[in-house]
Amino acid sequence: METLIKKCPECGGINLFFNKEKGEVICKDCGLVIEEKMIDFGQEWRDFDEEGGESRRRAGAPSTFTKHDQGLGTDVGKVGDLYSISDKKERNKFFRLRKWQYRISTAIERNLKLALSELKRVSSYLKLPESVEEEAARIYTQAVQRGLVRGRSIESVVAASIYLACRIHRIPRRLDEIVTEAKTNRKQISQAVRLILFQVKVDVPLPSANDLIPRLSADLALKGRTVKRATEIIRTARKERVTIGKDPGGIAGAALYIASILEEDRRTQREIAEVSRVTEVTIRNRYKELVRSLGISFEPK
C-alpha cells in the first residue's frame, strides 16, 4: 500500500510515502506533499470558489457518505415536471417547496464558501497534504448539512474538521498544533470534534502510536532496524491490549526506547521524551509496562 521512496526536500526526512489512493507522495514528518495529483480520484473541491450556481452540486459529498434525503443535490422535482401536475394547488405546493429548498441550499453554500477559504488558510499554514484538506472539506460539509454549525463559530468547526481529517489519514497532528493556527480556542474546537464524531460519520481511527513512529524516529535519527523493531513492539502490544487508554505518544516513545536498546542504537529517556511530547516519567511507566506484559528480555546493555 505504502512504499518508501526518497528524501524530503523540506525537512530531509526519509519517511516518504506513496499513497496510491490519493496519488500523492507525502512526507510523514512534516506533512509536505512532494508530488501530487498523479491520479485524482478525489472530489473536485479545489475549484469550488470559482464555480457558480448549479455546477457546485457536482462537489457534493462522495456517494458513500451521501444519504439521498440529505445531500445538497436533492431536488424537489424539475420545473418542467411540475407543469404536468394538473391540480393547481398541488402545483403551488411544489413551487413553495422548491423555493424553500433554494433558500436553504444557498445559505449552506454561502456558509461553505466562507468556511472553505478558512479551511484552505489553516491547512496551508499547517502544510497539510491536499488529501487531508479534501477530507476536511467533506467532513465540514456534512456538519453544515446537519446543522451542526448553528450556534457555533465556523472557525471552530473548520478546525475540528481538519483535526479529524488528519486522524483519518493517519497524519499525526496534535490538537494544539491546529489550535495555534485557528482563530478560536481549544475548548470550542474539541467540543466541535466531539459533536462531529457523534453526529456525522464515524470512520475515524483512534490515534495510534504506530502513526507517530515515522515522525519521532526521524527526529531521533534512528536506524531503520530500530524503527522496524519499535513498530513490531507496538503491534504486539496492541494485540495484548495494553495500549488502550494510554497516550499514543507515551506508547510510541516507550517502544522506541526499548527498540533503541535492543538494537544497540540507544537513546536516553530524556531525548525520546522530548520528541514524543511526553515526560520521562511517562516513558518509564509505559516501557516498564511493555517489558512486563510482552515478556521482553533485556540482556544487551
Next chain:
DNA sequence: CTTTAGACGAAGTATTA
C-alpha cells in the same frame, strides 16, 4: 555528573450519578 527508577500529590479528562 548523567541516566534511570520509583513515589508522591497536582492537574486535566472521561465517565457516571
Next chain:
DNA sequence: TAATAATTCGTCTAAAG
C-alpha cells in the same frame, strides 16, 4: 452539577554507571 476513576505531569529522592 458533582463525584469518581484513570492517566499524565512535575518534582523529589535515590541508586547505578
